[in-house]
Amino acid sequence: MAVYTDITEDDLKQFLTEYDVGELTSYKGIAEGVENSNFLLHTTRDPLILTLYEKRTDERDLPFFLGLMQHLAAGGLSCPLPLPRNDGGLYGTLSGRPAALISFLEGMWLRKPEAKHCREVGKALARMHLSGQDFELTRPNSLSVEGWKTLWEKSAARADEVETGLQEEISSELDHLGRNWPKDLAAGVIHADLFQDNVFFLGDELSGLIDFYFACNDLLAYDVSICLNAWCFEKDGAYNLTKGQALIEGYQSVRPLDKAEIEALPILARGSALRFFLTRLYDWLTTPAGALVVKKDPLEYLRKLRFHRQITSATEYGLVEERLSAS
Amino acid sequence: MAVYTDITEDDLKQFLTEYDVGELTSYKGIAEGVENSNFLLHTTRDPLILTLYEKRTDERDLPFFLGLMQHLAAGGLSCPLPLPRNDGGLYGTLSGRPAALISFLEGMWLRKPEAKHCREVGKALARMHLSGQDFELTRPNSLSVEGWKTLWEKSAARADEVETGLQEEISSELDHLGRNWPKDLAAGVIHADLFQDNVFFLGDELSGLIDFYFACNDLLAYDVSICLNAWCFEKDGAYNLTKGQALIEGYQSVRPLDKAEIEALPILARGSALRFFLTRLYDWLTTPAGALVVKKDPLEYLRKLRFHRQITSATEYGLVEERLSAS
The missing domain is CATH 3.30.200.20 (Phosphorylase Kinase; domain 1)
Structure with missing residues (x-):
């Protein structure tokens, strides 16, 4: 609030x-x-x-x-x-x-989205990506690999307060992502923060997207990976394959992912999980106790990061093979 | 919030x-x-x-x-x-x-009310008092003298954390009010919390009163004294006589105060200042640091209480003599 x-x-x-x-x-x-x-x-x-x-x-x-x-x-x-x-x-x-x-946009954000809503989110994200292609202004993503490093430098020394071993784990993760981050994927304007409270529905119909204050130019598939993190995990930390499949299918029905984007999805998802982990960690360590905001638990995104580290292929996110071979 | x-x-x-x-x-x-x-x-x-x-x-x-x-x-x-x-x-x-x-009541509460608005508040309060006379349900005021004592018992031991000497000052104030609190004044349903954020205006016109969740049966003039505390002091602690005069005149234009009510106004104002001091003090001492509410400064009401202690007659609040002698 x-x-x-x-x-x-x-x-x-x-x-x-x-x-x-x-x-x-x-x-x-x-x-x-x-x-x-x-x-x-x-x-x-x-x-x-x-x-x-x-x-x-x-x-x-x-x-x-x-x-x-x-x-x-x-x-x-x-x-x-x-x-x-x-x-x-x-x-x-x-x-x-x-x-x-x-x-004012009528509609409500869903506290408990289902797979059918994830499909609509995928479609809307792809539509936004297509529509953004001819937007003339640009804004670099200050929260990509270099930005993560800067953010991490501010939190690293105190990271083990949150969980023992965190300093080593995140440093090594940043090294890995820095060395392997994809560069030649399709890029354009991304939303970069399409969480549940930024998508409105009227009934089951998506009525609009809001809050473009993290929008920037970056890899389009990175935005898909943000949505996988934001929409397809359950409260207990489990990845919901049905939701993932619906979100990716919805996206591809408007803008098919190419082979390189699909292959990069696991590392992009690691990156986006790390991005939200790092901002939450920073807020966690620096927000004064009396501040009027609810501090979000950084460990939620640490768990997601660890999940993505084990993924070997985008099919494990729910991406259907036929679609892959057809593209 | x-x-x-x-x-x-x-x-x-x-x-x-x-x-x-x-x-x-x-x-x-x-x-x-x-x-x-x-x-x-x-x-x-x-x-x-x-x-x-x-x-x-x-x-x-x-x-x-x-x-x-x-x-x-x-x-x-x-x-x-x-x-x-x-x-x-x-x-x-x-x-x-x-x-x-x-x-939903259209209108806005005033961050910077002027005397003319205080006059409207006085009128609306008096209208509410008259209209409440034939309301059939009753609710005792749990935040009158007995309630203050209970509240004070929970805070007294730590009061000097807020200001040295407070424990003695408030205990003695409570004794005084307990011994001198008026009993035979006109009573009825009062709002009991008619602060600025509970009165809406459209332009200079009062569009409505909200938040009746402290309403109860008590002395009508006590409600007037609450409004004097809530509306007629400036941010620097000064009592604004023009606002006080407007509020009282507005009230009396709808429901004239009788002689006993007028004489009781200073002690009622001490009581209502103490009432808000005590709830704020309690919240101040007990609200956890991370809670999502802004803690209100209890000392604001301590200063008001001390001001009222020096008042010897309601004329010092802006009550005009002619009106007094005519009633």
Whole structure:
């Protein structure tokens, strides 16, 4: 849950004079997102989301994030649409923070997704990848191999506080990934954080993707591996092959993976498990005890990392052979 | 901010089958209220608030709270209206908690209220007092003198951690209030927690009162004293006489205070300052450091208590003499 910056009605009304959105009738801080402060606004017209970008979001990245949302929405993907200000800009300043108004997307994120939902997530991810191909801005992924190393340097010395032997295990994992990370796979704009709370459904129908604030340019199949980690493990740590199969099939029904991407899937999944392990570990070790965020357990992603280390072929994720040979 | 209990879409949809509210299209946990978990629901009809009652709210009190809201709304006071279930009940169970659906009240609470808003608050409070006179249920105030003593017993030993000498000062204050607390003043249903975040405005117009979960039967003028504490002090601790005058005048324009109530105002204000000091002190000393609530500073109310101790007459709160002599 996240409302880091509160806003006064006067400041908000002043901010809204720059937009053509009707009269404000209510605003409530909402318990969504962990990086930024979000408010749900009611107006005499449509409901809106107001996002105040906190310090983890670099203002220089906002043209990429907000432009991408506009680009994807124009291409037919259902995602929140940043509203332009009267001066044409996509964001302004409120309570000392960069702030944007964004269309409200109806739908709910699933606390207990099933395989059929994973299939829809796979499809939507592939559609996003295709639609992102002609987006003109680029943003490097600061949380890929080099970024992991930087992050690790900040946590390594205290890693054994979380589990004995961790320092050695992760250092060796980073070495391995650094030496074997694929370079020549299809690349483009990826979501990079398509977790369950970032996908809305109305009934069983996917109604949209949200939260593009980790989006960047990277290997498309790496994004698939993030979704495998985010959607296809059960709470007890077990990998759900049926969900994995559905997610990959859904993806391939829109954008088939090529042979090199398929072969790379296990190492990409190790990398994405490590990526979330490292940010969680860092937060775990540095978030003050009284902070208003729920610290996520880094060990969940350590277990996933260890699972992927044993995988020898993408078929073990549920990728069906016929599809593989046909591609 | 408060979402203590998360809910799944399936559980929520099941819960909603007991109501006639249209189709659910979204639900978001909102950062409002500190006692219960609140969600803002959008449906194909009207927006709604869903409240899950956490352990601080006694389920046996819900008929009083929810019945009172119905009673006040029927009497013309703008407040949220609990929706009846198909079986006629005013609440059900969701995620193991008692839960009620309540109409959504448009409006915003004021971070920086002015005197004119205090006047509206006074009027609305008096209207609520009049409207509550014929409400048939009763609920004793568990947070009056006896309740303060119980609360104090749990904190007294550690009070000097907060400020040296506090144990002696508060014990003596409690003795004084116990000996001098008024008994024969006009009584009825009071809100008992009419802080800024519980009063909504649309522009300068008061659009409604919310959060009746401390409502109870007690002295009506005690409720006025709570509002003086909640609305008429500035952030630096100064009492704003203009706001006090506006609040009292607003109140008296609807329900004039009698001579005994006016004379009792200083001691009532000491009592209500002590009441909020004691709950904040208790929370301060007992809330675990990692809890998802902002701990409110008990010393704010200690300063208010000390201020009231020096008051010799209600005129010092801004009560105008003519009004006094005319009553």
